[in-house]
Amino acid sequence: MQELVSAYLPLASSLISFVFAFMVLKKWADRRQPFLLLWGLGFIMYGIGGAMEAIYGFSGWNSLVFRLWYLFGAILVAAWLGQGTVYLLVRRKIGNVRLAHILMAILAVGSLYALFKVAGARLDPQLLESDQLQGVAIVSSGVRVLTPFFNIYGTVMLAGGAIYSAYYFWKTRSAANRMIGNILIAAGAMMPGFGGALQRLGIPSVLYIGEFLGVVVMFIGYLYTSRPQRMV
Amino acid sequence: MDRNRVVPIVLIVLAIAAVTLIAIAVYVIASS
Numbered sequence: 001m002q003e004l005v006s007a008y009l010p011l012a013s014s015l016i017s018f019v020f021a022f023m024v025l026k027k028w029a030d031r032r033q034p035f036l037l038l039w040g041l042g043f044i045m046y047g048i049g050g051a052m053e054a055i056y057g058f059s060g061w062n063s064l065v066f067r068l069w070y071l072f073g074a075i076l077v078a079a080w081l082g083q084g085t086v087y088l089l090v091r092r093k094i095g096n097v098r099l100a101h102i103l104m105a106i107l108a109v110g111s112l113y114a115l116f117k118v119a120g121a122r123l124d125p126q127l128l129e130s131d132q133l134q135g136v137a138i139v140s141s142g143v144r145v146l147t148p149f150f151n152i153y154g155t156v157m158l159a160g161g162a163i164y165s166a167y168y169f170w171k172t173r174s175a176a177n178r179m180i181g182n183i184l185i186a187a188g189a190m191m192p193g194f195g196g197a198l199q200r201l202g203i204p205s206v207l208y209i210g211e212f213l214g215v216v217v218m219f220i221g222y223l224y225t226s227r228p229q230r231m232v
Numbered sequence: 233m234d235r236n237r238v239v240p241i242v243l244i245v246l247a248i249a250a251v252t253l254i255a256i257a258v259y260v261i262a263s264s
Contacts, residue, residue, distance in 0.1 A: 144264065145260075145261060145264045147260075148257035148258070148260045148261050149257075149261070151253075151257055152254055152257045152258070155250055155253050155254055155257070156250075156254065159246070159249075159250045159253075160250060163243055163246050163247055163250065166239075166243060166246075167243055170239045170240070170243070179239065183239075183242055183243070183246065186246045186250070187246060187249075190246075190249050190250060190253055193253045194249075194253065197253065197256045200260065
């Protein structure tokens with residue numbers, strides 16, 4: 001039963017994420033819209049995070065598995081998905097440069113810094129309090145503090161963007177499917193965040209459940225937004 | 233179910249959830 005939550009559940013999250021990423025990237029290959037590329041990359045990161053959790057659940061500690069999990073699954077995923085939404089919604093320019101490109105450059109530099117910090121972090125698997133991966137295994141300072149910065153950006157952009165879009169489609173009565181889809185994307189986007197917050201408060205198993213439900217709900221939301229449109 | 237009533241409530245709940253999540257993250261930064 002324990003293995004069900006600590007290994008099979010993240011395995012399922014990972015597989016769903018990779019299917020999701022494949023669908024989004026296939027669409028990107030046709031349309032070449034930057035938000036699809038960013039979302040595709042974001043869901044590959046989501047999939048890597050889940051895969052690392054599953055590997056740990058099945059076969060135990062490995063520092064590379066932990067570092068990949070923390071970098072992609074804890075730090076980067078939400079911000080990169082949120083950056084996709086920035087490309088979708090933010091049209092503003094500063095001078096001749098799109099604000100989305102400026103934010104992308106900042107995110108890229110921040111991500112490289114996070115890669116550098118996570119790669120060099122000292123780890124202690126003895127600090128893990130359960131059979132699931134947790135940030136507490138990081139001993140070095142200045143690593144875990146990065147996570148909320150990236151996740152604030154990710155939450156504001158991904159969940160905030162989806163809430164804004166749902167409101168827009170509700171107010172204009174222009175596309176019921178996109179309104180419902182964005183409500184589901186906003187709800188799903190926040191589930192791993194609440195899981196992570198509860199994990200920090202001492203309820204570790206909620207993270208994996210939040211990640212699983214999050215990707216399922218976002219996937220359903222994405223499929224809704226992609227359906228042929230009809231009026232409310 | 234009247235969608236015109238339900239949708240704004242759902243959106244407000246989602247917005248409150250997002251603000252809560254951001255507040256938790258700010259708290260984590262401030263307390264570390």
